[in-house]
Each structure stands twice: as structure tokens, then as C-alpha cells.
Amino acid sequence: MSRYEEAKKIYSAYGVDTDKAIETLKDVTVSVHCWQGDDVTGFDSREALSGGIQTTGNYPGKARTPEELMADIDKAFSLMPGKKKLNLHACYAIFDGENPGRDKIEPRHFAKWVEFAKARNLGIDFNPTFFSHPMVKDNLTLSSPDENVRKYWIEHGKACIKISEYFANETGIPCVMNIWIPDGFKDIPADRLGPRKRFKESLDEILSVDYDKSKVYVTLESKVFGIGLESYTVGSAEFCLSYSASKGITPLMDNGHYHPTELVSDKISSLLLFNDKIALHVTRPVRWDSDHVILFDDETREIAKEIVRNNALDRVFIATDYFDAGINRISAWVTGVRSVQKALLFALLQSKDIKKMQDGADFTALMVKQEALKTAPFGDVWNEYLERQNLYDSYIDEIKKYEQEVLVNRK
Numbered sequence: 430m431s432r433y434e435e436a437k438k439i440y441s442a443y444g445v446d447t448d449k450a451i452e453t454l455k456d457v458t459v460s461v462h463c464w465q466g467d468d469v470t471g472f473d474s475r476e477a478l479s480g481g482i483q484t485t486g487n488y489p490g491k492a493r494t495p496e497e498l499m500a501d502i503d504k505a506f507s508l509m510p511g512k513k514k515l516n517l518h519a520c521y522a523i524f525d526g527e528n529p530g531r532d533k534i535e536p537r538h539f540a541k542w543v544e545f546a547k548a549r550n551l552g553i554d555f556n557p558t559f560f561s562h563p564m565v566k567d568n569l570t571l572s573s574p575d576e577n578v579r580k581y582w583i584e585h586g587k588a589c590i591k592i593s594e595y596f597a598n599e600t601g602i603p604c605v606m607n608i609w610i611p612d613g614f615k616d617i618p619a620d621r622l623g624p625r626k627r628f629k630e631s632l633d634e635i636l637s638v639d640y641d642k643s644k645v646y647v648t649l650e651s652k653v654f655g656i657g658l659e660s661y662t663v664g665s666a667e668f669c670l671s672y673s674a675s676k677g678i679t680p681l682m683d684n685g686h687y688h689p690t691e692l693v694s695d696k697i698s699s700l701l702l703f704n705d706k707i708a709l710h711v712t713r714p715v716r717w718d719s720d721h722v723i724l725f726d727d728e729t730r731e732i733a734k735e736i737v738r739n740n741a742l743d744r745v746f747i748a749t750d751y752f753d754a755g756i757n758r759i760s761a762w763v764t765g766v767r768s769v770q771k772a773l774l775f776a777l778l779q780s781k782d783i784k785k786m787q788d789g790a791d792f793t794a795l796m797v798k799q800e801a802l803k804t805a806p807f808g809d810v811w812n813e814y815l816e817r818q819n820l821y822d823s824y825i826d827e828i829k830k831y832e833q834e835v836l837v838n839r840k
């Protein structure tokens with residue numbers, strides 16, 4: 430008997446069908462962020478990264494051009510199992526001539542990305558870029574007291590909705606457009622209401638654009654604090670959840686954006702009760718919103734369990750969001766996306782009876798069973814999932830080869 434057949438037998442004793450789990454996972458889409466490839470730099474302003482987020486490390490081989498980034502995405506995607514979507518930021522616009530400014534970008538500035546996605550049967554998700562730009566004034570964008578600044582970024586948001594619609598039309602796959610602004614203050618503000626009121630009004634203006642809601646899902650991402658913006662964040666959790674609920678858009682939770690003892694895994698069920706769709710940025714915060722590479726760790730598994738056991742695989746937009754410049758960037762991409770998939774597979778391999786144990790208040794049996802499932806032969810099922818897609822658990826040789834042949838030549 431092969432290792433997989435053996436594992437299948439062991440899992441079936443728990444009432445778990447491993448073949449079904451593998452089949453289900455194959456069709457789950459993970460939206461892969463393009464910005465791991467170049468440390469969130471992009472191609473438009475090429476300003477230093479701002480907005481209270483930070484990429485640390487200086488590993489050689491960062492993509493410098495659209496061609497390099499596309500080649501790296503191809504390499505990374507070739508080592509990732511499952512269904513992928515490409516998640517772009519507005520700063521990755523490709524200009525053929527002059528840069529019109531973020532307030533005036535158009536679908537045509539993303540035509541090369543559409544061509545890339547279509548050739549690979551990928552959908553595209555999108556993000557307006559409200560950071561790393563001279564029009565960010567005093568760390569504020571949509572909440573700025575300066576009307577010109579606000580207007581500029583409102584126009585950017587509107588332009589991005591049009592671009593999102595273009596992506597959906599071209600690829601035939603709906604586009605998730607996520608709004609995250611870095612706006613905040615380093616020190617104790619004199620007015621907390623004003624910026625939030627202006628943010629609300631700016632969002633209202635952006636959303637006043639006519640767009641097809643079956644093609645573009647606008648999401649809003651909250652945050653607790655940023656580097657240099659420790660005392661106040663305009664787009665707090667309460668603001669973003671309330672705003673999303675009031676406007677019928679989709680809330681997005683990034684698991685690096687809460688206090689360290691708060692867990693997104695515990696928040697998912699509440700949001701599912703009140704929203705048709707919810708969105709996630711999966712990351713790994715180490716002591717702060719550090720955006721380390723996602724690993725197959727407890728919280729990633731717990732997030733996956735909440736999606737799977739609440740039958741919400743088709744209601745949760747799962748996207749990755751991290752940026753590590755301290756290791757090979759392609760490997761960072763692959764490890765993170767594989768970790769999300771591993772966590773989903775692990776969740777799909779949980780026994781359904783444990784819920785009954787909770788309802789019957791048999792917490793003793795519940796603990797024993799949950800612990801037993803942790804050491805069931807998960808690795809053999811994971812390897813089978815990979816092998817069915819002609820992939821293997823070890824991919825480091827491929828990464829090293831690409832590093833030697835391609836990345837080291839980028840001086």
C-alpha cells in the first residue's frame with residue numbers, strides 16, 4: 430500500500446475523505462500579491478515605501494522591471510499548487526510614455542498585465558495605492574484636511590474602480606478591489622473625528638462611481654497602527670466595519686492589523702453572520718504588522734478551519750499579503766502561498782464529529798480528538814495533492830537554480 434493509501438485509511442477512520450479534500454482544495458482560489466517580488470516598490474513613482482509599512486532585508490535579485498517581475502511571478506506560480514489569482518497594486522501600472530499621475534491612470538496602463546493574466550487564465554484583483562507618493566501630505570490621503578490632496582486621492586480611487594471593472598471584463602472573473610489607506614498620526618491627535626469624517630466622505634465619493642457590483646467587489650481594510658503612526662489610525666477596525674456594513678461593501682481583515690492577542694480566526698464567524706462575502710489578507714505578524722512569510726502555523730490553520738467548517742470557501746476572498754526582502758523572494762512567495770493551501774488542506778481533513786462533542790459538552794473527547802488529528806499523516810495527503818499537480822514538497826533546488834541563472838545577474 431502506498432503512503433497515501435495508508436493515510437487515506439487512517440483518515441477514513443476519522444470519517445474524513447482525503448480524496449474529497451484534495452479535490453475541494455484544487456478549486457480554491459488564492460489571490461497572490463504581486464508586491465512580494467519587488468519589496469512593494471512598483472513602477473510608477475518608485476518612491477521609498479511609506480505609509481507605515483516596511484520591507485526589511487536586502488537579498489539580491491529584486492525585480493526591477495515589469496518583465497522581471499512577470500518572469501518571477503511565472504517562476505513562483507509554477508511551484509504553487511492550486512488555483513491562483515494575481516493581486517496587483519495601482520503602483521504597478523506600466524506606462525508607455527509619460528506617467529499621467531495616479532489620479533489619471535487608465536485601464537490601458539494595465540493592458541500588459543491583462544495580457545499576462547489572460548495567457549495564464551488568471552483573474553486579477555486590484556488595490557489603489559495610497560502610499561509611497563508625493564501627494565501623501567503629512568501622512569494623510571483621503572482624510573487630509575487639504576482639499577487638493579483629498580481630491581487627488583478620490584480621483585485615484587475612482588480611476589481604480591474603472592480599472593477593476595476592466596480587469597473583470599477582460600478576464601471574465603470578478604475583481605476584488607481593496608481600499609487601504611495609511612492615514613494616521615504619530616502622536617496624540619487633537620481631533621479624532623475630523624479625519625474619520627473626511628475619510629467617510631471621500632469613500633462615499635469614490636463609491637458614487639457607477640460600477641457593476643457583480644464584477645467588482647470593493648473591500649475596505651482596517652488597521653490598528655503603522656510605523657511612525659502609532660497613536661491614531663483613521664481607518665480603524667470600528668470605522669471600517671461600520672462603513673462596510675452601512676454601504677454594503679465587503680470588510681477585509683488582515684491578521685497583522687489587530688492587537689497581538691486578538692485573533693482574526695475568532696472574528697471570521699461574526700463577520701460571516703452579517704456579510705455575504707468577507708475578505709482576508711493572510712500574513713504573519715511577528716510582534717507587530719511585520720508581514721513575515723506565512724507559515725503552516727497555528728493561527729493560519731485556525732483561520733483555515735474557520736473558513737472550511739463554516740462552509741465559507743465560496744464566501745471568503747483569500748489573499749496573501751507579506752513582503753520579506755531578507756530571503757529569496759521567489760521562495761518567500763512559494764512558501765507563503767503553499768502554507769495557506771496546507772492550512773486549508775489541514776482544515777479539510779478535520780473530523781466533522783468534533784462539533785457534536787462541543788454541543789454535547791464533551792470537552793474531554795473534543796480535546797483528545799483534536800490533538801489526535803494534529804499528528805494524523807497529513808504530510809502524505811499533502812504530498813499526494815502536490816503530486817497530482819506534478820509538484821513536490823521540496824522545491825529549493827528549483828529556487829536555487831533560478832537564483833543562479835537569473836536573479837544573481839540583476840546587479
Ligand code: RNT
Binds near residue numbers: 469482609683710750
Ligand atoms: C498595510 C496593509 C496593506 C498593504 C498592501 C501593500 O498594512 O496590509 O494591505 O500591505 O496594500
Ligand code: ZN
Binds near residue numbers: 650710750
Ligand atoms: Zn493587508
